[in-house]
Amino acid sequence: MSYADQVFIHMCRDIIDNGTSTEGEKVRPVWEDGTPAYTVKKFGVVNRYDLSKEFPALTLRRTAIKSCTDELLWIWQRKSNNIHDLHSHIWDSWADENGSIGKAYGYQMQVKHQYKEGMMDQVDRVIYDLKHNPYSRRIMTNMYVHQDLHEMGLYPCAYSMTFNVTKEKDSNRLTLNGILNQRSQDVLTANNWNVCQYAVLLHMLAQVCDMQVGELVHVIADAHIYDRHIPMVEELIAREPLPAPGFWLNPEVKDFYDFTPEDVKLIDYQTHEQIKNIPVAI
Template sequence: MSYADQVFKKMCQDVLENGTDTKDEIVRPIWEDTGEKAYTIKQFGVVNRYDLRKEFPALTLRRTALKSAMDEILWIYQKKSNNIKDLHSHIWDEWADENGSIGTCYGYVIGQEDMRKGEMIDQMDFVLKELKRNPYSRRIMTNMYIPQYLDGGHLEPCCFLVMYNVTKDKNGANVLNMSVIQRSQDILAANNWNVCQYAILLMMVAQCVDMIPGVMVHYINDAHIYDRHVPMIKELLTREEYPAPHVSLNPDVKDFYAFTTDDLIVENYQHGPQIKNIPIAV
């Protein structure tokens, strides 16, 4: 059965049984339909580990839209865009202005150039070049939580820090690993979406630098289940699990900036029914 399902169920059970209820706290999010405060049950410091050499971490309890998840990753790290007109889904519509911009956040920050190694280079270009010329460095990362850009952004990034680390397998081949640091996460709406999109990012980068995609460590500082989501989570916990799908990339693409969602190959994805009309706190 899918390892991602097992991790998800264990995490949700821990939050529900051992988490902190925020109903007596001052909270920022509200439910858009009523304007009422959106309270959560939360757990601090959740860490999950996925080894892409064993299987792709897609949830089978319900379907994760893998091509849409990849599209958002391309929007941030490849297009380096902050405009929803460059994105095919409507995830960020609530935060965009009349021109489609979400301000100085996400892709805008990744695309900001600075002086590195004696050349003007942006964050993603730095990762790609450094993995080729200095792969065992412990300083290869991207960071979207930069104070000078926060005031101009329409929202603060959730998954904000990605660190890359190269190890070797038993045959001496380079294995590319990734740590994803997330300040806050709506578990029902976003957990497996974030897991899958960063797994795809790891696969893309590894393919472009001729490495094997390895372990992805996902750290969530504030992992929470919203009050309206609790019945949906409990129903998910009763569902049947299926084997993980086989997910791969078009092997002919070696340039990170040439990938499209058409290059994502998803095979044998069995899953339970989708949960429709999930309310989102804003």
């Protein structure tokens, strides 16, 4: 059975059974009808996925791999903060009349800084260091820039990636690992979406830097299930996990900026039916 399913089931069961409720407290999110959106939450959830063994897509329901890859590339490759450059509509609620989400996400990834090696943005710096100084302990990105927070449509949720390279004893190739730091996560709507996105990112960076992929560690400060989502989550985690899918990344692509969503596929991806009409708190 899929290891990602096991992780998800355990996490959700722990949140529902052992988490703390925000009911009655002052909370920012509301439902579409204006009702406060309360949550049951756990602090400091840490999940690990060994990408060398399987790709961590849920089989309990389908994760749209091309759509989540498109959003990842919107941020990391196109470095855009405008929803008109994105093919889905998940960011529409946070955009202004021109489609901008402000100085958030992709905006932060395209800001260039002066290094001794030249001007680079965060993504280019990561790729440069992975190729030229892979054992550096300083290979990371950060979108949570305090001076710009007041100009962001939404503060970054998944805000930082730290990359770390290891060398396995029985291998002649380096292994790329990563830690995704997330301040907050709506577990039902976004957990596996983010996991799959950053698993794809590690696969892409490993390929263009001639490495093999290793572990993705996902650290969530506030992992929560909204009150109106609890029955849906109970239904989801009662399902029987299916075998994990295979993963294909176009081996012909050697430049990170050449990847498209069409270069990513899940093979033999069997899933249960989708959970539909999920309300989203804003």
